[in-house]
Structures are given as C-alpha cells and as structure tokens.
Amino acid sequence: MNIDDLLNKTSEWLKGTGPNSDIVISTRVRLARNVDKLPFTHWASGKQREQVLLLGREAAEKSNLLKDATYFKMAALSELDRQFLIERHLMSPEHAFEPEYKVLIIEPREVISIMLNEEDHLRIQVIQSGFNLRDASSLAAKLDAELNETINYAYSIKWGYLTACPTNVGTGMRASLMLHLPALVITRQINKVLQALGKLGIAVRGLYGEGTEALGNFFQISNQVTLGRSEEDIVWNFERVMNQIVTREAQARRKLLTKEREELSDKIFRAYGTLKNARIITSGETTNLMSIVRFGINLGLLPEINIKMVNEIFILSQPAHLQKLENKALTPDQRDMKRADLIRKKLGGQKNV
Amino acid sequence: MVCDICGKNETTVHLTEIINNEVTKLHLCENCAREKASEMEEHFGLADLLGGMADFGVQAEPEEMSRLKCSNCGFTYMDFKKIGRLGCGECYEAFKKNLAPLLKRIHGSEQHYGKAPIKAQKAVKVRDDIQGLRARLHKAVEMEEFEEAAKIRDQIKGLEKNMDKKKENNKEK
Numbered sequence: 234m235n236i237d238d239l240l241n242k243t244s245e246w247l248k249g250t251g252p253n254s255d256i257v258i259s260t261r262v263r264l265a266r267n268v269d270k271l272p273f274t275h276w277a278s279g280k281q282r283e284q285v286l287l288l289g290r291e292a293a294e295k296s297n298l299l300k301d302a303t304y305f306k307m308a309a310l311s312e313l314d315r316q317f318l319i320e321r322h323l324m325s326p327e328h329a330f331e332p333e334y335k336v337l338i339i340e341p342r343e344v345i346s347i348m349l350n351e352e353d354h355l356r357i358q359v360i361q362s363g364f365n366l367r368d369a370s371s372l373a374a375k376l377d378a379e380l381n382e383t384i385n386y387a388y389s390i391k392w393g394y395l396t397a398c399p400t401n402v403g404t405g406m407r408a409s410l411m412l413h414l415p416a417l418v419i420t421r422q423i424n425k426v427l428q429a430l431g432k433l434g435i436a437v438r439g440l441y442g443e444g445t446e447a448l449g450n451f452f453q454i455s456n457q458v459t460l461g462r463s464e465e466d467i468v469w470n471f472e473r474v475m476n477q478i479v480t481r482e483a484q485a486r487r488k489l490l491t492k493e494r495e496e497l498s499d500k501i502f503r504a505y506g507t508l509k510n511a512r513i514i515t516s517g518e519t520t521n522l523m524s525i526v527r528f529g530i531n532l533g534l535l536p537e538i539n540i541k542m543v544n545e546i547f548i549l550s551q552p553a554h555l556q557k558l559e560n561k562a563l564t565p566d567q568r569d570m571k572r573a574d575l576i577r578k579k580l581g582g583q584k585n586v
Numbered sequence: 587m588v589c590d591i592c593g594k595n596e597t598t599v600h601l602t603e604i605i606n607n608e609v610t611k612l613h614l615c616e617n618c619a620r621e622k623a624s625e626m627e628e629h630f631g632l633a634d635l636l637g638g639m640a641d642f643g644v645q646a647e648p649e650e651m652s653r654l655k656c657s658n659c660g661f662t663y664m665d666f667k668k669i670g671r672l673g674c675g676e677c678y679e680a681f682k683k684n685l686a687p688l689l690k691r692i693h694g695s696e697q698h699y700g701k702a703p704i705k706a707q708k709a710v711k712v713r714d715d716i717q718g719l720r721a722r723l724h725k726a727v728e729m730e731e732f733e734e735a736a737k738i739r740d741q742i743k744g745l746e747k748n749m750d751k752k753k754e755n756n757k758e759k
Contacts, residue, residue, distance in 0.1 A: 270658060270674065272674040273671065276659060381703050385705060386703040387674070387675030388675070389675070391697060392689070392698055393698030394698075395672075395674075404700040432617070458693045458694065460693035460697075461698070462700070463701070466699070
C-alpha cells in the first residue's frame with residue numbers, strides 16, 4: 234500500500250456506522266507498551282531505537298492481524314504526508330516531530346495502527362466507527378497478545394506495564410470516544426457535563442487529541458486512570474459514563490426538535506446553504522458549519538445528504554488532504570478557495586463561475 | 587487551611603502567581619489545583635507540572651533524592667523532576683520511594699490489577715495463590731484448626747521460596 238492509496242479511501246472509522254453513530258463518531262483504544270530493559274524512546278540511543286524498530290517489525294510480521302500492514306518510516310515521508318497521516322487520526326502530532334527512528338505501521342482498513350518510538354516504544358491503536366468500546370478493546374488486546382509473542386514487554390507485577398510517563402503506567406490503556414454534542418452545547422448543559430466528567434477522572438480534549446481545542450461541538454473524551462483497575466473495569470466504567478452522556482445528548486436533541494424546530498431548521502439550512510455556495514472557506518468555518526449540517530442529518534431535517542458524505546468532506550477538506558488532492562503545495566488563501574470548491578462539488582452546489 | 591477557590595477542601599497545593607509584578611498566593615485543594623493546572627498547561631506543559639508534583643508527600647532528604655539514579659539506564663531522579671518522563675522500566679523500581687506517592691496521587695492506587703504479559707503471568711498467579719492461601723491461613727487460625735494452618739503455612743513458604751529463587755536467577759542473568 235502506498236500512502237497516496239489512502240487518499241481516495243474512506244477510513245473504516247469514518248463509515249458512519251456502528252452503535253449510536255449519530256452521537257459517537259468513533260471509538261479509539263490505545264495501549265502503551267515498551268521493550269523490557271531498553272531505555273524509553275527519549276532516553277534511548279539511536280542504536281537502541283533501531284533495535285525497537287527491528288523488534289516491532291518482526292513482531293508485526295508474525296502477527297495475523299497485521300498481515301497486510303504497511304510500514305512508513307517517518308523520516309522518509311514529506312512533511313505534507315506526515316500531516317496527512319495525522320489528519321486521518323492514524324498517528325499523533327508528536328509522531329511527526331523529530332521523525333528520525335520513528336515508524337508508523339497501518340493496515341489497509343486503517344483500523345489498527347502502531348507508532349514505533351513515539352513517547353513509548355509501541356503505541357498500539359485501534360479506531361472504529363460508532364460507540365464500540367468492547368470490540369475496540371478486545372481487538373487491541375488480541376493484537377497486544379500477538380505482539381507479545383515476539384516482544385518481551387517492560388512490566389512489573391506491582392506497577393503493571395511500565396511507560397515513559399507515569400500517567401500511563403498500569404494497563405497503559407487509554408479508551409476514548411469522539412463525540413458530537415451539539416444539543417448539549419445549544420442547551421448550555423455542556424459545561425456541567427464536562428465538569429462532572431473531570432470529577433470522574435475522565436478527560437476532555439479537542440478534535441486532534443492532547444492540547445487541541447474543541448471545535449464544532451466535537452469532543453474527544455478519554456479515561457485518565459490506568460493503574461489500579463483492570464482493563465475490563467476501565468472499559469466497563471467508561472462505557473457506563475459515556476452511555477449517560479449519549480442519553481443526555483439524545484434527550485436534548487428530542488427536546489430541541491419539539492420546542493425549537495423552526496429555529497433549528499433555519500440554522501441548519503443556512504449552514505448547508507453557505508457550504509453549498511461559499512467560494513472561500515477556512516477549515517475552522519468548515520468544521521463549525523459541517524457540525525451543524527451533521528446535526529441536521531441526524532435529526533432527519535436534511536434528507537438529501539448522508540453522514541458518509543459529511544465525514545468524507547471532513548477528512549478531505551483538511552489542509553494536507555487538500556494539498557495531496559491538488560498534488561501541490563497551497564498557500565492558506567489558495568486552500569480556502571480549493572476547500573470551497575471541493576465542498577460545493579461534493580454537495581452538488583453551484584459550479585465555478 | 588481550606589482551599590481559596592472552593593472554600594471546602596483541605597489545601598495541598600500552594601501556588602504563587604506573578605502577573606505584571608503583582609504577586610498573588612493561592613492555597614488550593616487537589617481538585618481546584620487540577621483545574622487551575624489545566625488552565626496553566628499551555629504555558630508550562632504537563633511535564634513541568636508532573637515534575638513539580640513529584641515530591642508530594644515524600645519526606646526524603648534532598649541530598650538523598652538528588653543522588654537517586656537508575657542502575658539500568660543511568661537516568662536520575664532529578665532528570666525525572668525536570669522532564670516528567672522516566673528513563674526506562676527499571677526506573678520505577680529505582681525511584682519507588684518517591685514514585686509511589688505520586689502514582690497514588692495520579693491514579694488513586696499503587697497496585698496494578700490488569701492483565702500481564704506472557705512472561706509475568708506465572709508470577710502473577712503465584713502472587714494471587716499466596717494471597718488466597720494467606721486468607722485461608724487466617725481463617726484456619728481463627729477457627730483454631732492448627733494442623734490445617736501449619737499445612738497452609740508450609741505451602742506459602744514453598745511458593746515464596748520458589749519466587750525468591752526465580753528472582754535471583756533473573757538477577758544473575
């Protein structure tokens with residue numbers, strides 16, 4: 234698989250299927266693992282990092298789940314390609330930084346990816362569409378067991394899986410959901426909900442993970458505690474809390490539909506109209522308007538387009554994706570024009586005049 | 587002292603803020619400090635924060651602390667304080683005394699309960715077996731079934747001896 238092959242494919246997690254996919258966009262589970270006795274990435278020599286790459290590759294080659302996987306050496310990719318992989322949520326922004334000795338392994342469906350030599354030697358990620366915590370965590374566990382056949386993990390009977398940062402030690406597992414919560418935002422319940430989550434040891438972040446802001450009513454929510462609870466316990470607890478949020482959002486949506494149907498329709502069709510007609514549009518505005526359109530589809534107010542189309546626009550309208558589609562570097566101004574063109578084309582709006 | 591923000595909980599964090607030469611001192615509880623911390627994160631980064639938290643509840647002599655060094659990778663405790671990351675898996679054991687309270691603070695626990703990699707599964711089972719036997723021993727003593735208790739005690743000793751032997755073997759490797 235070539236990196237450009239990904240461009241015209243929809244990642245599995247963006248299919249818009251799976252349980253509660255009107256509210257939960259995707260489920261992600263990641264495991265942090267390190268090779269026994271070797272210094273963690275930041276403290277390891279080049280030779281030791283090389284050793285991690287060799288081991289990681291050997292382990293992945295023996296794995297059934299990674300039969301058709303591809304290895305991308307970060308240093309061999311252009312900055313644009315690295316950005317492209319971040320936009321597809323296949324790796325963290327940190328993995329693009331200082332690319333030497335860093336590798337990304339992905340399988341063609343883009344469900345599984347492994348970062349080698351990120352903060353930890355291995356960061357195993359499973360990402361699926363909809364509210365799918367159990368499937369995602371059991372797939373991650375299966376892959377983990379396969380890799381463990383080759384790699385001897387750093388582990389202590391007291392502290393569990395040992396990680397570079399003590400916030401990940403224990404299970405090394407972080408489960409997270411990407412939620413779309415427009416109704417909780419409109420009805421001003423969101424702050425209360427987020428505060429309550431903080432007290433339960435659950436963190437809220439923006440669209441691209443740590444250090445990014447919440448745009449367009451999209452929230453990435455994940456468990457914080459990794460030590461002292463089993464994987465099942467963490468998943469079970471997290472699932473229970475997330476279920477409550479999903480229920481609350483669904484309630485708020487129903488209430489809005491009965492009480493403010495006209496105002497809501499107006500907002501949704503205005504957003505749709507702008508997207509269909511704009512000639513210049515920034516990525517921030519796109520995210521905000523697409524969020525409203527997505528909301529409209531899920532409320533049944535916008536029957537002419539579907540979620541898959543929305544998801545496609547979401548991914549393709551990002552800076553690196555746009556530039557790869559155009560096959561050349563674009564200035565921010567040029568991107569805003571190309572983005573508007575792309576969206577108009579996808580939504581069947583007016584052609585260029 | 588109660589927290590300056592919520593006015594309810596006991597203070598554990600003392601924060602000095604200097605904004606435009608104006609010094610304000612805040613005494614915060616854990617929850618409010620955490621909230622404040624997320625506000626400050628963009629300025630200082632999580633690593634500094636973790637490093638700063640690292641000495642929480644530890645009464646070690648400063649000098650002893652500054653000399654702490656992992657024998658496997660050479661990373662020092664002072665390095666950890668600076669960057670908030672450890673050097674290797676063995677650092678956890680080397681800095682145990684200082685890390686345990688920090689981990690307790692972050693996770694509310696100091697003991698892993700999740701799964702184990704293949705190599706450690708046996709050791710986990712032995713530990714769990716010993717725990718089970720201890721509970722049975724306790725009960726047997728309570729019931730004054732001393733013969734049974736002696737049997738269980740010997741079983742525990744046997745398991746512990748095996749465990750120690752393995753540890754030594756590992757060290758020699």
